[in-house]
Amino acid sequence: MVAKTFYGFEEILANELRSLGAEKVQEGNRMVSFYGDKGFMYKANLCLRTALKILKPIATKKVRNEQQLYTFIQSIRWMDYLDVSDSFAIYTTVNSTIFTHSHFISLKAKDAIVDKFRNTKGRRPNVDTDYPDLTINIHIQQDLCTVSLDSSGGSLHHRGYRQVTNIAPINEVLAAGILLLSGWKGQSHFMDPMCGSGTLAIEAAMIACNIPPNLNRKEFAFEKWLDWDMDLFEKIEESCLNKTRDFKYSITAMDKAPSAIRKTRDNIRNANLEEFIKVEEGNFFESEKKNEETLHMVFNPPYGERLQLNPEVFYGEIGDTLKRGYPGTNAWFITSNIEGLKYVGLRPSRKIKVFNGKLESRLVKYEMYKGSKKAKYN
Structure with missing residues (x-):
């Protein structure tokens, strides 16, 4: 196959x-x-x-x-x-x-x-x-x-939980891939500070709890095949559900737009993940880390293609916020504005080439350490 x-x-x-x-x-x-x-x-x-x-x-x-x-x-x-x-x-x-x-x-x-x-x-x-x-x-x-x-039919990024979205929502498969590339396994607290419609937080919760990502999907193409075996599929599904695991940390989805918060809550409810994800309305640039424990942060900031913004100001604020408010954080984000990365003011410890649709992008990591609040230089 x-x-x-x-x-x-x-x-x-x-x-x-x-x-x-x-x-x-x-x-x-x-x-x-x-x-x-x-x-x-x-x-x-x-x-x-x-x-x-x-x-x-x-x-x-x-x-x-x-x-x-x-x-x-x-x-x-x-x-x-x-x-x-x-x-x-x-x-x-x-x-x-x-x-x-x-x-x-x-x-x-x-x-x-x-x-x-x-x-x-x-x-x-x-x-x-x-x-x-x-x-x-x-x-x-x-x-x-x-x-x-x-055997799939529609693309497997159609998980079934996302009924409402914001402008240019991140593809669910892309979100899961970014999380796995970042090393996310549910080993710490997690935060998406620009959550949009909540896709990254939802995918993060499913990875942390080992929940099958397409559990909420309405149908697969193989269900119409001549050799479709419903009993076998239900056994497979039950076996996968028996392998889910507990998650002892917190997952936070934050956005400054009330409309995004509403959509995020709806999608989390559709995914049956309300007990694992906390939703907060707030501006990342005015926020700070709430405890001393390690935080895994992954987000998809708005691109110039989606919203008109000043790259120097916007990416500078990302860097300033991470330095000021988020010691003890592994911060990852994806952007197609590769030129804008130089305004973050921090040296990424990793930079991975990916594509968001047809846009060549970079998935970058900034390691913020306690005490010095500076990025680790390789």
Whole structure:
């Protein structure tokens, strides 16, 4: 199988897969391949925090022209996966000098499938791009064509808990990946001082308590498959829930906007995490740490693309607030305003390249120490 992810998350996704029990885990470009049975496919969809989709390859072959492609697609035993009364959709990606138009590949593959059903059943399944019973993924790398079934359906960042958002909310998979890259495991107090709609705090709570991230998701694509096994899925779900753990520290989500606070509370309630996350209305730049214990801070400050702000003033205030009010804090934040980082006035101890959508960004860490309140210089 193949788990798709964001750039830079391949290693943490591979580690997630190994911890779940996957075999033959191998990192690729924005993906990780692995082996597992049907039950593991269910578990991967339910439990992986940094996967966007789980694909199940069913056939691979070299094709050098459209006729070979048609013949290859038609040779697949589609009756094992699709009933004549079902609907399907095809999504194609190509990286090839032979085939250059993904839409053409999808149409050719569709023709091959419906022609096979007409020839054998006298009827054909319908195409439904909105709510298909089976989603087919075709990937062509030069002349190598791989046909997979999409076991997830909609992207796995749609956790199911976030009903309301602010402007440009952070993707849930991106949020989980940032938290894992920061080393967050629930080992201290946690704070998001610019929480927006609460995504980072919610993902932090689920990591700390080992709660499956897609527990609140409405459905997975595999639930419409011909071999769907509800009893097996419920056993997998129960087993995962039995592995949740207690969390003895605090998680705080703070924002100065009353609308953000309302949305955060709604989303926390939807995720059933009210007992783990405290929500506070307040301005980070006027705040300070409330105790002497170590604090793990992760936040997603507003970018110039989202709000008009003066980078020199804004990032300078971040640095001043950390120096003044947050000794004993490991502070991480993500930004696409790479130039603005020089105004923080602190040297980051780590700087990791990530992408927020199409925006090249940096995830930076500032280590604030007790007493001196200065960043550690490497």
